[in-house]
Amino acid sequence: xxxxxxxxxxxxxxxxxxxxxxxTRQRQEVYRTLMQERNHPTANDVFMRVxxxxxxxxxxxxxxxxxxxxxxxxxxxxxxxxxxxxxxxNLSEHGHFHDETTGVIHDIDFKPGVHLADLLNLPPGAVIxxxxxxxxxxxxxx
Amino acid sequence: xxxxxxxxxxxxxxxxxxxxxxxTRQRQEVYRTLMQERNHPTANDVFMRVxxxxxxxxxxxxxxxxxxxxxxxxxxxxxxxxxxxxxxxNLSEHGHFHDETTGVIHDIDFKPGVHLADLLNLPPGAVIxxxxxxxxxxxxxx
DNA sequence: CCAATATCAAGAATTATTCCAATTATTATT
DNA sequence: AATAATAATTGGAATAATTCTTGATATTGG
Ligand SMILES: [Mn+2]
Ligand SMILES: [Mn+2]
Ligand SMILES: [Zn+2]
Ligand SMILES: [Zn+2]
Numbered sequence: 001x002x003x004x005x006x007x008x009x010x011x012x013x014x015x016x017x018x019x020x021x022x023x024t025r026q027r028q029e030v031y032r033t034l035m036q037e038r039n040h041p042t043a044n045d046v047f048m049r050v051x052x053x054x055x056x057x058x059x060x061x062x063x064x065x066x067x068x069x070x071x072x073x074x075x076x077x078x079x080x081x082x083x084x085x086x087x088x089x090n091l092s093e094h095g096h097f098h099d100e101t102t103g104v105i106h107d108i109d110f111k112p113g114v115h116l117a118d119l120l121n122l123p124p125g126a127v128i129x130x131x132x133x134x135x136x137x138x139x140x141x142x
Numbered sequence: 143x144x145x146x147x148x149x150x151x152x153x154x155x156x157x158x159x160x161x162x163x164x165x166t167r168q169r170q171e172v173y174r175t176l177m178q179e180r181n182h183p184t185a186n187d188v189f190m191r192v193x194x195x196x197x198x199x200x201x202x203x204x205x206x207x208x209x210x211x212x213x214x215x216x217x218x219x220x221x222x223x224x225x226x227x228x229x230x231x232n233l234s235e236h237g238h239f240h241d242e243t244t245g246v247i248h249d250i251d252f253k254p255g256v257h258l259a260d261l262l263n264l265p266p267g268a269v270i271x272x273x274x275x276x277x278x279x280x281x282x283x284x
Numbered sequence: 285c286c287a288a289t290a291t292c293a294a295g296a297a298t299t300a301t302t303c304c305a306a307t308t309a310t311t312a313t314t
Numbered sequence: 315a316a317t318a319a320t321a322a323t324t325g326g327a328a329t330a331a332t333t334c335t336t337g338a339t340a341t342t343g344g
Contacts, residue, residue, distance in 0.1 A: 022341085024291065043331085058293045063332070068291095081221060082301080084331060097268060109263045116275075119256045123248055125282040126239060132276040133258075140267040164310080166322065185300085200324045205301070210322095224332075226300060 021072040029053050030065040031089070034075055040086040040096070040105040078105075080134060095133030108135065163214045171195050172207040173231070176217055182228040182238070182247040220247075222276060237275030250277065 021027070029050045034041070037049065047062045066087055069075045078086045080098050086105065088096075095108040110116070117128055159165055165173075171192045176183070179191065189204045208229055211217040220228045222240050228247065230238075237250040252258070259270055 022290080024340090026292075056293075058295095060294075060333085061292055064292075077223075079221060079223060081219075082227065082331095085224065095262065097264065097270075099268075100271075106265055106268075111261050111263055114261045116261075119253055119258075119261070120237065120275075120277075121251045121253055122239065122277075123281060125284075126241075126248075126277075126279060127282060128239075128277050128279040129242075130278040132274070132278075133262075134274040134276075135262075135264075135268075135270050136272040136274075137268060137270040139265060140269060142267070164321080166309090168323075198324080200326095202302085202325075203323055206323075224300095 018074055019072050021068055021074070024065075026050075026054060026057055026061050027065045027068060029057070030062060031069060031074065034069075034087055034089040038089070040078055040088050042084040042086055044084070046087065079132075080105075080136075093131070095135060097135040097137065097139075099139045100136060101138050104139075106139075108133070160216055161214050163210055163216070166207075168192075168196060168199055168203050169207045169210060171199070172204060173211060173216065176211075176229055176231040180231070182220055182230050184226040184228055186226070188229065221274075222247075222278075235273070237277060239277040239279065239281075241281045242278060243280050246281075248281075250275070 023031075030046055033046050033049045037045075041049070043059070043062050043066055046066065047057070047059050050057055050062065066075070066077070070077045070087075073091070074089075076088045076091065078088050078096055080086070080096070088107070090107055093110065095110075097106040097108050098104075099106065116131055116133070122128070163169070172188055175188050175191045179187075183191070185204050185208055186201070188208065189199070189201050192199055192204060208217070208219070212219050212229075215233070216231075218230045218233065220230050220238055222228070222238070230249075232249055235252065237252075239248040239250050240246075241248065258273055258275070264270070
């Protein structure tokens with residue numbers, strides 16, 4: 001079943017349209033889940049959570065919504081090795097540290113004033129559209 | 143058919159054992175291919191090339207060999223988004239720039255003296271075991 | 285209201301990679 | 315050298331994340 005966008009509950013503060021993307025009920029709930037659970041969930045994680053609110057949503061729709069949100073620059077897709085893609089609503093430039101002990105993924109910011117592209121020997125004429133920084137290691141709690 | 147390691151042709155300069163890994167004929171040919179074709183081939187690319195020399199090699203073996211070489215730090219596995227894994231024999235610390243126009247992947251070095259981990263706000267206690275830097279964009283030739 | 289377009293749902297299809305079982309090769313032991 | 319134990323290879327089956335397809339439903343604009 002497709003939910004009418006006009007039946008959106010009152011407690012949502014997500015606009016009806018973001019940068020040209022129609023915010024359907026499904027897209028809103030997918031986006032809300034990412035905003036509430038900032039632990040870089042997979043499509044399936046999102047699917048399970050969104051089902052609490054939209055019991056009839058399909059996994060394909062979650063994938064469609066995530067892709068639409070990524071395409072419009074509202075969220076970011078994050079990949080570790082060959083694992084399932086994860087999704088992140090943090091739009092500030094940041095990298096990801098994957099703690100192998102706990103599985104937790106930490107957002108990593110640059111120190112102030114650092115611009116990665118300045119530190120690389122890029123080939124002349126290179127126009128960078130996207131940068132991904134991935135760190136793998138352990139977080140010692142001792 | 144399994145090739146006897148003793149029947150290795152004379153023009154190979156790869157040692158019989160590298161850091162504890164038995165260099166079988168299959169592993170030698172996989173490694174040789176990576177050294178000769180520095181364009182970050184996929185497992186299937188390697189498979190097709192190696193078949194010229196070992197017509198009976200299987201794709202599973204190519205995957206096995208690549209994994210063994212990666213595990214022993216002899217080559218690196220490189221991932222772009224959700225595409226097939228690619229493999230790189232360049233062991234110096236470097237990143238990868240994926241030119242979307244041509245599909246070519248360029249090795250990217252840091253400018254001298256740059257150490258990425260120094261520029262990031264890592265959580266206290268983080269021990270980094272691996273860093274991956276991936277750039278996507280276009281190489282203007284004009 | 286109507287037509288055109290967009291979105292959704294369910295399940296099938298795709299595909300890179302891994303797994304499995306049988307065979308062959310290598311190494312260690314007698 | 316023969317034998318036993320271990321490791322590697324092969325071909326095909328299995329896996330699993332993602333994408334595709336198709337029919338239904340919703341939205342938009344006239
Ligand atoms: Mn639940
Ligand atoms: Mn060929
Ligand atoms: Zn993030
Ligand atoms: Zn490389």
